Amino acid sequence: MPLGRLPAWLLLAPALVLLFGVFLMPIGWFLVSSLRELGTLADIREEMEAVLFSDTIGRVILNTNGIGAVVTLLVLLIGYPVSYALSRARGFAFTLILLCIVLPYFTSTIVRTYAWMVLLGRNGLINQVLLGLGLIGAPLDLLYNRTGVVIGMTYVLLPYMVLTLYAAMKAVDPRLLQAAEGMGASPGQVFRRVFMPLTLHGVVAGVLITFILAIGFFITPALMGGPADIMIAMLIEREVELTQNWPTAAMMTIVLLAVTLILYAVYSRYAEPGQGELQR
Amino acid sequence: MSAGSVALEAVTKRYGSEAVVAGVSLAIPEGEFFTLLGPSGSGKTTTLSMLAGFVVPDEGRVVMGGRDMTRVPPRGRGLGMVFQNYAIFPHLNVAENVAFPLTVRGAPKPEVTARVAEALAMVKLTGFEARYARQLSGGQQQRVALARAIVAHPKVVLMDEPLGALDKNLRYHMQVEIKEIQRRLGMTVIYVTHDQEEALTMSDRIAIMDRGRIAQLGPPREVYEKPDDSFVAAFLGEANLLRARRDGEVVRGPGGAVLATSAGTPPGGEALLFVRPEKVSVAAGLAEVLPNHLPGRVLHASFLGNIVRYAVEAGDGATVLCDAANGAGAVLHQPGDAVTLSWRAEDSRLLAG
The missing domain is CATH 3.40.50.300 (P-loop containing nucleotide triphosphate hydrolases)
Structure with a gap:
């Protein structure tokens, strides 16, 4: 029997088994067993309210969302023109831009993060150059604070945005742009009134993907951030590894998972690839 | 302006x-x-x-x-x-x-x-x-x-x-x-x-x-x-382009028939005679010896409703397409029938070969 004739569930089975075995089961087991330590459902609810409305968690959630939002915005602002250049480039220029975007993608996050630390440190390359040029009097604090976290995360997340936007931009029929020009539109109008609306679903997809990934970040903020830049994933790790407070970790995991799933639902509603445009 | x-x-x-x-x-x-x-x-x-x-x-x-x-x-x-x-x-x-x-x-x-x-x-x-x-x-x-x-x-x-x-x-x-x-x-x-x-x-x-x-x-x-060359003649609709050559004062086509045309004197000896299929009339029987009369034999007859399209073999292996209107009392010729093709001089042109 040809593969295409098999029922869909059978074709999905390997992926589903993997997903269940290495993701759903462990996380379910972790959540259930952690929360059971607390006792009855009423106890769990009480503890949950106490943890989720505590100042620490509140601040961390605020941090996480704030960093996620700033990083996503920066990634979009940098990614949109880069994707545009990529969608227009041919031959060698195309390969070069693509390589610059994708090569880091295949490098481990830790390696990339350490590379940034070398550049951004007090005696790092950037401070050395700026001092050498006499542009600054004292080294800038680019590392172990919010600036460092944002720079590092923006860099790591850029490829996701660029590749998502590239797909959307490549799908725009160039004849539509030419038609707009022929009907009297200036280059700015062609962009604002035709190109941008037609790539908006790519922006929505890119923003959601970037934000979803950003709020779960662990390595970059842990290495490049300061004590004020704790994100939720770091807090979960600390509860599990240091304080061994699994129930609290479980609750924070639920929060992160819930936010991610909600955003993913939005994503699959509005940013289905190949849909071509936002449904009204 | x-x-x-x-x-x-x-x-x-x-x-x-x-x-x-x-x-x-x-x-x-x-x-x-x-x-x-x-x-x-x-x-x-x-x-x-x-x-x-x-x-x-x-x-x-x-x-x-x-x-x-x-x-x-x-x-x-x-x-x-x-x-x-x-x-x-x-x-x-x-x-x-x-x-x-x-x-x-x-x-x-x-x-x-x-x-x-x-x-x-x-x-x-x-x-x-x-x-x-x-x-x-x-x-x-x-x-x-x-x-x-x-x-x-x-x-x-x-x-x-x-x-x-x-x-x-x-x-x-x-x-x-x-x-x-x-x-x-x-x-x-x-x-x-x-x-x-x-x-x-x-x-x-x-x-x-x-x-x-x-x-x-x-x-x-x-x-x-009135196409100026064979490209235009062949691109716009159906056209007969028959090999023709100069023979003294006259132009001769398939089977040596004398062809008279309205216009166009080909530069060299070789030329193409252009005539649209609907300008060619098909009559039963033998040719009279007149310009633009070719004896031939019907190869195919395609009945298209309002017209009948004949492919007629007209000597020297030349095939001439003729569209005959399926008018009142029209007689259909059958494959193998001997026919005479004719057209008016002003409906044909001599084009460079």
Whole structure:
């Protein structure tokens, strides 16, 4: 029997088994067993309210969302023109831009993060150059604070945005742009009134993907951030590894998972690839 | 010079070393329906792109309404355009699509509303304002494209194979409508097509393009009946092109028959005699010895309803196509019948071989 004739569930089975075995089961087991330590459902609810409305968690959630939002915005602002250049480039220029975007993608996050630390440190390359040029009097604090976290995360997340936007931009029929020009539109109008609306679903997809990934970040903020830049994933790790407070970790995991799933639902509603445009 | 006149002056466009358009000149008066006709690769679309401003010629000038527009970008030319694939913006509804040429020029809102309504009424799409392209049939999309091209009341409208994607009935219908709108608005239309029938029906004049040049330019009947060369003869409809050679004072065709023609003296000895199938009459029996009478034998007879198309073997292996009207009391000849073919001298031409 040809593969295409098999029922869909059978074709999905390997992926589903993997997903269940290495993701759903462990996380379910972790959540259930952690929360059971607390006792009855009423106890769990009480503890949950106490943890989720505590100042620490509140601040961390605020941090996480704030960093996620700033990083996503920066990634979009940098990614949109880069994707545009990529969608227009041919031959060698195309390969070069693509390589610059994708090569880091295949490098481990830790390696990339350490590379940034070398550049951004007090005696790092950037401070050395700026001092050498006499542009600054004292080294800038680019590392172990919010600036460092944002720079590092923006860099790591850029490829996701660029590749998502590239797909959307490549799908725009160039004849539509030419038609707009022929009907009297200036280059700015062609962009604002035709190109941008037609790539908006790519922006929505890119923003959601970037934000979803950003709020779960662990390595970059842990290495490049300061004590004020704790994100939720770091807090979960600390509860599990240091304080061994699994129930609290479980609750924070639920929060992160819930936010991610909600955003993913939005994503699959509005940013289905190949849909071509936002449904009204 | 009137605002709707268009001219190309010795325009050439090269891609690499190949001249896609080579020294094309034409002058189109205001209000004319002018068609660029040719096979794919003949340079007609590049010619249109230079008129639109998408392509800047390497040599020559583009003149519109007496002004040199050679280097003016499309938005400075004020043309209406209908594109081959319609190019309807998928993110805008019908009204917004039609309004596009007005809104990019910053027209005031009441004027936009009035003109969009007027243009949609003209293409009979009133009531479709809120639809999107994906909710329209091919014919309706074509109408949206047409409304959008005329909404700003341009003096000149360019159309690039606008009916190419429609089926035959709808095509005919739209041909009539486009023609009607063109006449009513008095606009100059420059129309690109590879469909010769469409070109003959719609145009005031046709330029037949071949390998980057204009092979012939004239009114439909003239280019159809009096082709200048064998390319034009064969491209526009069916044509008999019979081998002929000079023999002293006369020209002889298949089987040594003497041929008389209205015009054209071939430069060398070898030539082609052109005659349209519908100009050839078929009679039963033997040939009289007169010019333009060929004895022959019917090879095939295809019954097409209103006409019968015969393929007749007429000596020296030459096959002549003849279209006989299936008129009152018409007699059908059968394959194998001996027949005589004849035509009037003025219906044939001698072309370079």
